[in-house]
Amino acid sequence: MEENEYQPDWEVYLCQIESRPAFIGLDLNLSSVAPLEEQDKVVEVTVPLLSVREDGFPEDTEWEALGEIEDLLADIFETGLEAVFVGKTLNGGFRKFYFYAREVLMVEHYLTEVAEKFPQYSFEAETWEDPEWETYLEFLFPEPGDFQKIQNLKVLRNLEENGDNPEVIRQVVHYLYFPNEASREKYWQEIAAKGYAKEEERFEPDLAETPYKLRISLASKTQEEPIHDMVLYLWSLAQEYGAEYDGWETSIERGDTTT
Structure with a gap:
């Protein structure tokens, strides 16, 4: 995917995940090029919220920090892992970020860089093979x-x-x-x-x-x-x-x- 030609289209919508309200944000325009053959591994980063309302969403005071985490995580993963940031969820007291990467051996190394900047938060990463981009096309993409x-x-x-x-x-x-x-x-x-x-x-x-x-x-x-x-x-x-x-x-x- 040529970065100088591709124009992302990020949107957020409200839905339900496991019968609880959820916000899903994603780059809709990736559906026109997915799946990317070389980025065939999912990286899911989970960040528990510090203050959770009854609906599972954060208090207003936490949004700024979550935005800063997102920006740094995307920058480090895109640079270090050649990863594509495809989407995010907010549900049940957790913020999750989703990337597709070429290799995932250095995920923990780069995640530590992010965690050091935000010591008040905990971070956990999971990875799996997904050559058909089902996580993006079937889970994140809207009905x-x-x-x-x-x-x-x-x-x-x-x-x-x-x-x-x-x-x-x-x-x-x-x-x-x-x-x-x-x-x-x-x-x-x-x-x-x-x-x-x-x-x-x-x-x-x-x-x-x-x-x-x-x-x-x-x-x-x-x-x-x-x-x-x-x-x-x-x-x-x-x-x-x-x-x-x-x-x-x-x-x-x-x-x-x-x-």
Whole structure:
């Protein structure tokens, strides 16, 4: 993987691990190149939290130290082990970091360098062979519904950065692609009953598997909960019809809710 060409895409999402709430952070863009043949060994570093809330997450005062540990660990492992930092979890009172490395014989040596900088913490490393990158692709990588939520949040962040007022109701436009006209029509009949408007339908011959396009809209605020509810409904229903949900867009509204 050429570092000067590769652009990471780190995201964090909330899920459950062993029936307890968990945050998983990972570089999503690695899925486009995984598995890397030469980095076929997992290094899992476990760091117990010093102060744990009932939900298994740290107190606010500990986040800064955990961030510093992450930065140093990634720097030392990437340099010393030629490792790729792929993800991290926070769950049940533990922060865990995941790397893929060429060789793991010097893991303890480099981990000691990190531990010396943070004597208040304990560190433990485990390693195993994983040539198919199952730890990354099957454990860390989000389920489809969680992945869609991540995409929603990216759009919402972009709106916020451009001054959008999420309280303002406006048209939110969605794009879907179907394998045939019949599935598109059945889908449309179902969502039309819920107030959606049809903006466009057309045939896209370049899309061999799902060439039947449907563009729809619904008036909504751009707050996280209503967007997730809307998108996950449309996405889930699309799965039933063999369709592809291809995202959403909306206008930036900077006014107040009274105009």
